[in-house]
Structure formats: structure tokens, C-alpha cells
Amino acid sequence: MSHQIIREHDIDGKLVAAGYEWGEHNDLITHLSAGFILVAVGIATISFHVMKTHVLGGLLLLSGSALLGYAGYKLSKVVFRPRSFIFDLDGAMRMPHGVPEFWRLRAIDGHHVKIGTIEKIRDEGPHGGPRVVHRVAMFSKEGRIVRISKALHPDDAHLVSVQLTAALQEIRDEIAWRARARGAR
Structure with a gap:
């Protein structure tokens, strides 16, 4: 799984956005690869029996092996989907790779000043199943919960929550520094 700290700066070198990027298990690709x-x-299996009497069995074996190789390649290379969360200086919160469960959404409404904490949580599995999953969630000061990741390993969920908390603190520090600098003029 890939992890990447995101820091965006303006031409003067001042921080304008902070965030974090991680990878999440891609269930669709896993299921397609398993099907392949x-x-x-x-x-x-069929081609082994057909090869005893026909040359066509060899072609079936070749195509089956090629399909198996392709599925294995897809499974090993595309098993993780990128997910990122970025806090902007103007208060916006972006998720360039989409919000979990609402993949068309690319932003979270509201200002990041309303965020109380960012934590790792234990949640029910998909569709209320028995499997427990770990996610990262933002808790607003009003009590709202926004889940910003899907199923993660507990250690990865902890890492993402710590990195996003650090990014939020950095952007808040930058806002405070700029406000003090404006007040000093």
C-alpha cells in the first residue's frame, strides 16, 4: 500500500494545502481477478482432457494460461485504490479520488475549523456483515461523523488518522500565523 504526505505551497513557499494519500483495498478488481x-x-482443466484427442485443446490451454496470467497480474498491480484527503487554506476539504461510498463526490461540505478529531474506528463490515473493518472518521464539533476511508488494516487506519491530524494541525498553524502577520502590520 502506498502512503504519501501531501503539502502544497504557493510561489512564495507558503503552505496552502496539507493532506495525506493512502491506498485502500479495491474489492471490484479483487472479485474480477478471482473470476478470471x-x-x-x-x-x-477442460483443455487437458481435450488435448488427448484434438489440437484445439492446446489452444484452449494456452488461452486459459494467458487469462490466468492476466488475472494474476491485475491482482498484484491494481489491488489498491488511491484515496486522499486535503485541507486547503481557505477551509475547504478535498478528496480528489472520491469520498467512500459516494465516489462522485470530491469534497466535503463545511470548513475544517468545525473538525473536532480524526480517529480510527471499528465498524461493521460491508452490508452489515460479521466482518469488522477499521476506518478513519472525522468527528465534527457538532457531533457529526464523516467516514473518510473504507476497510483498512488497523495499523494503516491509525497511520492515516495520525497523518491527517498532523496535516490539519499544520494548516491551522499556517492560518494562525498568517492572521498574526496581518495583525502585526
């Missing part, structure tokens, strides 16, 4: 592997194994 299942089909490839089925084709390879």
Missing part, C-alpha cells in the same frame, strides 16, 4: 482465475482454471 476461476475461468482460467476451468478452461485449463
